[in-house]
Amino acid sequence: MLKTYFxxxxxxxxxxxxxxxxxxxxxxxxxxICTKRRAWSVIVKPEDFRLLRGADKLSDYQFGTRSGHHRFCSRCGCAPFGDGHIEEIGGDYVSIAVACLDEVTPEELAAVPVRYSDGRNNAWWDEPREMAYL
Ligand SMILES: [Zn+2]
Structure with a gap:
């Protein structure tokens, strides 16, 4: 069920x-980058995302094809979301760090289904051989 999270x-x-x-x-x-950030994310469409505060505090990191903006807070270094455009997932997207959602209980987090992607081998639709460390 769709719900508004902060x-x-x-x-x-x-x-x-x-x-x-x-x-x-x-x-x-x-x-x-997901490995080094231990990223755990959900993907939403840009219209389902609102930056409420801190546009002037965000830094942007890009690499490789530069299709993604790996944004992070210039003060604390935390990376609450990123955005970009990937045709294969329907174009424009916002990737939200599940760990940065506030007022979510451990029980709710534990119930979130997790899909593993083998991004290291550019095989995003396959599971990696090892997943336990991710
Ligand atoms: Zn911060």
């Missing part, structure tokens, strides 16, 4: 709201 970076300078159905599932991935 989220923030660690210091609170960046806050957002998003319409998310956590039961639809989340993703973990073994690509270079």
């Amino acid at each position: 989220g923030s970076c660690h210091c609170g300078d960046v806050t957002f709201a998003a319409e998310i159905d956590l039961a639809e599932g989340s993703g973990r991935c073994n690509c270079s």
Whole structure:
């Protein structure tokens, strides 16, 4: 069920709201940046995301094909969301860090289905051989 969630970076300078159905599932991935960030994300359409505060505090990191903006708070370093355009997933997207959602109980988080992607081998639709460490 779609629900409005609020989220923030660690210091609170960046806050957002998003319409998310956590039961639809989340993703973990073994690509270079997801591994180093231990990313755990849900994907929403841009119209379901609102940056509430902190546009001036966000830094942007891009690499490779530069199709994604890996945004992070310039004060605390936390990465509450990123955005970009990937044709294969329907174009424009916002990727929200599940760990940055506020007022979500451990029980709710534990119930979120997780899909694993083998981004390291550019095989996003396959599961990696090892997943336990992600
Ligand atoms: Zn911050």
